[in-house]
Amino acid sequence: MTRKGIAPHGGPTAGTLPDRLPWDVVAAVALGGALGSAARYGVSVAWPTPSGQLPWATLVINLTGCALLGMLMAFVTARIAPHRLLRPFLGTGVLGGYTTFSTYAVETRGLLDTGRPLLAAGYVFGTLAGALIAVWLGGWLVARIGPKP
Amino acid sequence: MTLLLVLAGGAVGAPCRFLVDRLAGRLLGVTLPWGTLIVNVLGSLVLGLLAGLGGTVPGWVGTLLGTGFCGALTTYSTFSYETVRLAGDGPGGRLRALCNVAATLVAGLGAAALGWWLGGLR
Numbered sequence: 003m004t005r006k007g008i009a010p011h012g013g014p015t016a017g018t019l020p021d022r023l024p025w026d027v028v029a030a031v032a033l034g035g036a037l038g039s040a041a042r043y044g045v046s047v048a049w050p051t052p053s054g055q056l057p058w059a060t061l062v063i064n065l066t067g068c069a070l071l072g073m074l075m076a077f078v079t080a081r082i083a084p085h086r087l088l089r090p091f092l093g094t095g096v097l098g099g100y101t102t103f104s105t106y107a108v109e110t111r112g113l114l115d116t117g118r119p120l121l122a123a124g125y126v127f128g129t130l131a132g133a134l135i136a137v138w139l140g141g142w143l144v145a146r147i148g149p150k151p
Numbered sequence: 152m153t154l155l156l157v158l159a160g161g162a163v164g165a166p167c168r169f170l171v172d173r174l175a176g177r178l179l180g181v182t183l184p185w186g187t188l189i190v191n192v193l194g195s196l197v198l199g200l201l202a203g204l205g206g207t208v209p210g211w212v213g214t215l216l217g218t219g220f221c222g223a224l225t226t227y228s229t230f231s232y233e234t235v236r237l238a239g240d241g242p243g244g245r246l247r248a249l250c251n252v253a254a255t256l257v258a259g260l261g262a263a264a265l266g267w268w269l270g271g272l273r
Contacts, residue, residue, distance in 0.1 A: 028166050035165020035223040036158040043157040043218055064227040071228040072235075090169070094229070099165045103225035103255075104194035104217075107263035108202050115267075126256065133231040141235075 030087040034095015038067075042100050054116035057109040060102065061129055067101035068133040072140025077148055153214055160219015164194075168224050183251050184233040187226065192258045194225035199263035203270020230255055 042063050049059040074093050078084040106129060113122035172186030179185040198221040201213055230251075237248035 023170075028169065031169045032162045032166045035168075036162035039157050039161025039164070039219055039223045040154060042222055043154065046218075067228040068231045071232050075232060094169050095165050097228045098168060098226040099161045099223040101227040101229075102194075102222045103191040103227050103230060103259055104198040104221040104263070105225075106227065107191075107195040107259045108198045108267070110260055111199060111263045111267050112202070126260070129227070130252065130256070133227055134235055137228070137231045137235045 026087060027090045030091040031095040031098075034091045034097075035099035038096040038099025038101075041096075042102060051109070054113065054118055054121075056121060056125060057105075060105050060109060061125070061132070064101045064106065064129055065132045065136045067097050068136035069140040071097045071101075072137035072142075073144045073148075074140075076141040076144035080144070080148060152211075156211055156215040157219045157222075160215045160217075160221075161223040164220040164223030167220075168226065183247055183254070184230075184237075187229050187233060188251070188255055188258065191225045191230060191255055192262045194221040195259045196262035196266040197221050198225075199266025199268075200270045201266075202263075203267040203272075205270070 045063050046059045049062075051057040051059060071093060074089070074097065078089050078093075106125075110122050110126055113119075113125060168186070168190045171190050172184075175186035175189055198217050201208055201217045201221075234248045234251050237244045237251060240247070
């Protein structure tokens with residue numbers, strides 16, 4: 003039994019992958035990843051986190067990125083035939099490069115290091131809950147006001 | 152200059168995530184989003200290592216490898232989207248969504264702590 007691929011780049015399920023690498027897709031992901039990373043860097047520079055404080059910049063980056071991905075995925079699934087590079091570029095590339103798990107994980111470790119275990123736990127689970135809600139909300143919003151399938 | 156390093160790291164990190172995801176889907180199947188889990192754990196390990204090494208690493212390495220590469224290799228949006236997708240897949244899906252969250256948090260945060268510790272050894 004095969005299920006539909008669930009990757010934001012619309013990755014096909016196991017066993018159905020073509021052998022040839024789609025280089026245009028890889029290039030779109032690379033370009034998007036560079037742009038998304040630059041945006042993340044810009045926000046983190048504009049909004050530095052003092053040691054032992056809640057990392058607001060990363061939190062806002064991740065939550066806005068999740069809301070946008072929820073919206074994007076609802077948009078492309080509602081479209082009859084979205085451009086084949088739209089999802090890799092915006093989803094896998096820009097939003098994948100913009101949001102980050104590694105910074106979140108290391109910031110959590112940093113909060114423990116400065117003796118803020120409760121804040122660390124709040125950051126971990128607050129981001130998680132917020133991110134899941136943001137994805138869902140973004141999808142719901144587009145389903146309501148966006149293009150109809 | 153710093154921005155260029157971030158752009159370069161991001162331009163490599165994101166396609167690496169894409170390729171790992173493709174490969175993981177092929178080798179491990181799609182019961183769980185293994186690819187995203189793998190990149191998030193690996194990226195957290197490397198960034199933790201950089202954080203643990205601290206001042207012994209040149210600033211440009213931290214920017215290129217940390218902010219650029221690890222930041223783009225790992226992702227919160229795809230992880231969240233895949234979790235929501237799994238959760239909407241009936242009772243079995245909800246259990247898989249829970250496993251995805253638990254595995255990502257435990258392994259990802261654990262990898263960051265391990266990297267941090269390893270970096271602090273020297």
